[in-house]
Amino acid sequence: MTPTTVSGTSGEDRSDYTRDESRAIRRRSLRLLGSLISPVRGQLILAGIVLVVSTALRVIGPALIAFGIDSALPAVLDEMDWMPTIGVVGLYLLTAVSGAALIGWYVVVAARLTQAIMLDLRKRIFLHTQRLSLEFHESYTSGRIISRQTSDLDTIRELLDGGLNELVSGVMFGLFTLVALLLLDWQSGVILAVMGIPLFLLMRWFYLRSQRVYRESRVVSASVIVKFVESMTGIRAVKAFRKEPRNDEEFGGLAEHYRDVNMRSIRLFGTFEPGLMAIATVSLALIVLWGGIRVADGAIAVGVLTAAVLYVRNFFSPLQEVAFFLNSYQSATAALEKVSGVLDEEPTVPDPDEPVDLWAARGHVEFRDVTFGYADGPTILPHFSLDIPAGQTIALVGTTGAGKSTLAKLVSRFYDPSVGAVTLDGVDLRRLHPKDLRRAIVMVTQEAYLFSGTVADNIALGKPDATLEEIKDAARAVGAHAFIEALPDGYATDVNKRGGRVSAGQRQLISFARAFLADPAVLILDEATASLDIPSERQIQQALQTLLADRTAIIIAHRLSTVAIADRVLVMEHGRIIEDDEPRALIEGSGKFAQLHAAWRESLV
Template sequence: MSATTVTGTSGEDRSDYTRDESRAIRRRSLRLLGSLVSPLTWQLVLAGAVLIVSTALRVAGPALIAYGINNALPAVVERTDWMPTIGVVAVFLSAGVGGAALIGWYVVVAARLTQAVMLDLRKRIFLHTQRLSLEFHESYTSGRIISRQTSDLDTIKELLDGGLNELVSGILYGVFTLIALLLLDWQSGVILLVMGLPLYLLMRWFYTRSQRVYRESRVISAQVIVKFVETMTGIRAVKAFRKERRNDDEFGALAADYREVNMRSIRLFGTFEPGLMAVAAVSVALVLLWGGLRVVDSSLLIGTLLAAVLYVRNFFAPLQEVAFFLNSYQSATAALEKVSGVLEEEPTVPDPVTPVDLWTSRGHIRFDGVRFGYNAATTILPDFTLDIPAGQTIALVGTTGAGKSTLAKLVSRFYDPTEGSVTLDDIDLRRLHPKDLRRAIVMVTQEAYLFSGTVADNIALGKPDATMDEIRAAARAVGADTFIEALPDGYDTDVNKRGGRVSAGQRQLISFARAFLADPAVLILDEATASLDMPSERMIQDALQTLLADRTAIIIAHRLSTVAIADRVLVMEHGRIIEDDTPAELIAGDGKFAQLHAAWRESLV
């Protein structure tokens, strides 16, 4: 099959896809849609049955009018017999009321279906993105994730709420109307079928032209969201580097592109709708002309002609709703492609198929012939072997890019080695049960992230079932209890977004209390004191002594004051260990660490 390039933008924010790739994406989206609706089969059957019956009742109206004019009205005029007229009026009213009631029922059933699908989809995205590995989140921007969960889901919801209902009811209404017209007057039905050709060409033209426009609209919409989120998230850097004017220009350009693509879609619809009205007008005129000629020569009754005209007009009426559906469909298709793309992502660090339990960990870490790189082009750890006995505190020192944080990420199993193995108590981390891994190994980072909620909630993150006494004990152990008690509501104080109510040093103490309460066998401190000033660092030194006691610890630090508490210092360079000894021995020597320590002492002076 040829791989002819088609235009358009995909769910992954690309503007060109081969035909085979486009088909694969459509199949992926259909699989997702099928998995969402398959649990709702009986509700779909009920909605379909209600819609069919209600549509049949609505379509019966013109036929009843024709019968009334052709038969009931002459009976009144010729024989003063009102019974046929009363019967037609009663049936007409019953059909109208019954159809309206069933439509109301259908709207309720369809709304329940939509809400069930959206609930399932929203939960899937949230749960799946949490399950994905760190590699995905480091490459997939937060703005794009937010766009998947907000604007893309809203677009899909709009389609299910209105567009899909309009499409299904419009198609059913059109088919039933055509059948009724053919049964009532086949010649008028043939005219309508012939006019179906220009109608098809018009619909096809609109569909193909709008496909690229609406997909581009979703892509540019996501770019606008990404730009906004990144700017607001990094507002400190924006202010520090006076980036406001440049951001204004960049955001203005994106907003202008978004306006332009929306204007293109409006112009398309502005051409399509008058074209549809023209085809409808010509169809009605032809039926009226041909029917009028037959009424003149008495081969067609006037009531039948009136019903035929009503049927032709009714046939075109829902097509505008179908066009609105095409409008929503293009956007929703692009949104569904993006969502299905995220849900198709597989974790690069998968859970083991047959996990090994480790109820109690000693904390013995070993790297055995590990090779690792974040991509095929670069290798961070070329051939790394290291043994960390249980209970030992090691410090990793080296220049930026030496591989220190990479080593920590491998121990935490945020990534898996390309070759070799990382073991905990002689069990490969790839085989270890995830719950045991997360309980045994905890990392405290420089950011010290606090979630919305109380101070107590944030400390209990590592042990959700902790009692208030345990939370207070953990805070006291690391020296955080004093400042927490001084907060407006103590442990019940809401820290606000990202811990805005507490200082950087206090946030770090809370994160230490969180780690202490989790009581891991292995604790990793990745630049945990890098953002602190000297007084705050001194305040945290005592907390570190408590935190690191009786557990294996890996400290990554540029500040050598933190390194002093380690049992062993490893100096790394280009993914290899070039020095390995106690802090005192390395300082007394003339190696890399001694040079770094001397430079650090001079900086203090």
């Protein structure tokens, strides 16, 4: 048998931990494991009882053989009495069949237990990662998230399916065998117990070495997965900039490093297995030697020595499987650490403990002396105040990094301000009920993400119970109805993965229809017309006016043509508003917006 190696797994960003950090990680993993086991405690107890009984039945075999050789066989030879032999053979067969049946039952119970735990864990990861704030997803790479839900969970499943069974049954079988040997022949039992000292040292050495190797393996494996996912996700950029050779070199280096780590684990087994075989051989030789001397002296019978030899062989036979379990255990422990790390993350934008209901929002948005910066980065909005009356359309313009998108993210409550408050109709967004917040505020971004499914399903995202006629009305309002009807199956057309069946501009129109159907009190358009060409943009100007009517709107756009429909223009620079007025008034002035507008007009000419 060859050792298995870790494959397709992921790890932390570093492999070195302080002792306190390692203890904290272990405690976190044990808490997670305890919470997973708690609901299936009854099945776990049943599995334990079945395993104990089946192991006891399996251990009885060599003792029955000893009785048969020393007592039943002489009865046949001396008195032609076959009853003891028949009884021993029958009892041996009964214990063997019963033990096998119980092992089969245990496998079924353990499999149910594993599947229940994995179902719970898989759902927890998905639900929790959805609940985490945008800040987590912007800093945690998609490859690592995918790895948690796939390879890490598969590694844990493999441990629970096979490795854990091997460990528990192997350890229990070894203990029961040692006890049985001590009861049958205590001197042979002592020899085996003494040989357990070098066995313990060997197992300890292997465990410590493999722990370091497998932790490194998780780290390197994560890098392989992240590199692959990023390259495939950004394949357009790879093709556009002819990055294939560089990607090949980088991925090849990572793959070679991963191979080297796995080779180190194989070399560990190459040392461990011969060591285990040597200890088993020496133990067996000592027991046969000392037992043979005592048989010659008449101190013990031949059957007892035979049983002692069988017990020693049985004691060492599962240890190799236990060692292979250590392989799986290291991988699964590292995987459980990573999974528990994700589940231990807390949303930076938590739901309120006592939410305030706002059934009918009017759309009055206000920034009250807000200060905000991303994580440990610089301050983006310093002491920022802004009042947006209900129903007003404002346009935010300014250079890249001025804070426009940050302002939109705060209104959408993707982030919370470090200082101050953002309010909707006088209610701090941090106190607003999440359902009311999502119903009242909708953002349309440049990405215009479409999910797999029909066009109608994607438009109805903001209102799942909408009728087909309502969906069509929303599409008509934003000028998307005509091209949707021209699709092969109309509104029932599958847009394919990420909307690959429609153009970027059509995806944007579908996202507009989605926002119109959701009917929010506050609508944010973050570079939402960037994917449209000039004719398409002009075509939807009227649609935008329909979309923005009777609601508060915040438009972020570099194209100043979109700004013309705004009631008010805010020019931002370094997180501050430097100009605030109607579009016409700013154009006629001599400020920053007038310069931007003049440059834009010249670019059109």
